[in-house]
Amino acid sequence: MNSNIANLQIAINWLRDIVSGCLNVYFGTTERFEKKPLNFYDESSWLGTFIEHHNPEYEEFIVLLLAIAPHVQPHFFNRLIAEHLPEGGDFPEFGGVKGTNHRGILPTGETAQFILAGDDLEKRLEIQRILSSEHWFAQKRILWMEPVREGEPIMSGRLVIDPEIVEQLTVGTVSKPRFSLDFPAEHIETEMNWDDLVLHPTTLRQIHEIENWIDHNDTLMHDWGMKKKIKPGYRALFYGPPGTGKTLTATLLGKQAGKDVFRIDLSRVVSKYIGETEKNLSRLFDKAENKNWILFFDEADALFGKRTDIRDAHDKYANQEVAYLLQRIENYNGLVILATNQRANIDEAFVRRFQTIIHFPMPRPEERYEIWQKTFPPQISIASDIDWRQIAARYELTGANILNVTHYCAVEILADQSLSLDLKRLEAAILREFVKEGKVV
Structure with missing residues (x-):
């Protein structure tokens, strides 16, 4: 026993x-x-x-x-x-x-x-x-x-x-909560490391500011006595196109700090029924309290979009939902990250609530070149007719797009047992990705 x-x-x-x-x-x-x-x-x-x-x-x-x-x-x-x-x-x-x-x-x-x-x-x-x-x-x-x-x-x-x-x-142990109506969040993790993530230098510098907060917050709040002067926790807004590294960055911050990261898709939490959104979010914050989790709110504009004049009861309650979430976020003693594709979608009245606002732009040619270099597994032989700098300059893709292309090519190469990637196959895979995204090359 x-x-x-x-x-x-x-x-x-x-x-x-x-x-x-x-x-x-x-x-x-x-x-x-x-x-x-x-x-x-x-x-x-x-x-x-x-x-x-x-x-x-x-x-x-x-x-x-x-x-x-x-x-x-x-x-x-x-x-x-x-x-x-x-x-x-x-x-x-x-x-x-x-x-x-x-x-x-x-x-x-x-x-x-x-x-x-x-x-x-x-x-x-x-x-x-x-x-x-x-x-x-x-x-x-x-x-x-x-x-x-x-x-x-x-x-x-x-x-x-x-x-x-x-x-x-x-x-003897506590299992991680699973996504449910009572807990509208999912635990996310990754096997990738910071070396696998390629970001704009300005973006990376701002991410380091969050790392500094994680490392030194306890000293600041308790040893230096700032607990009575500033609110607990840290609030960040990530904005930029899909596939530019917002979710992966949040996950890597948790991995480095040894903290669990939970993603909350606000588009799934917000309810058309009055009072249900607050109830859903209340369960989440009650569970997270004192756990030191990183909370990553995806699709933040589902709740923090630009407000309209109050025309009916639903508008009134929508504003109450926003006020409630802001209150819980401001009182949360851990790291909260809100993510959106467009900063313009977020009401400016909320901006002052964040300690940092970080842009995740489309990768530039030099960043795309680095991503291409890192993405393909070493088991694949790259043909001499592929010039990664030329590919990076010609095709405007996000990191997620490039990973999709790599995944498709790798599966095809395994299927025909060629273990080699040539320009024709690569460009066909890129075209396939553009068509999937509804874009024209």
């Missing part, structure tokens, strides 16, 4: 003794019970590390375990209550609710109050403070209380623990 599971078992058994003791006192089985000390099997496990890092108080740790218990033992609360109410029956003092799929009792704020405070009003209000939005549980997205319908007691809300904590406790 690994230390994570061993410590989790010890903690759940410890919690069972506490809950059982409270129930025994409530039902008159005993007058009082003694709280046993919690001794872990291994202090280096996730629970031990959590305690060392956050130093929770006794009440806080009990609340955490109450939220965890149904995830590891679905019958946890039902069995304890059944010992005193074998025939069933109402037990409103204990709190708890039923889930949509879960058949057991799910603890609520009232459950925590019953176990930790009983009828002591002062202590019950202290537990309410632990479950407020101002507590570090909620601030760090560790644990929170589910909102209830208007008019119902707020402490009847279900205790919700971050699924990643449950995953960390049970399997």
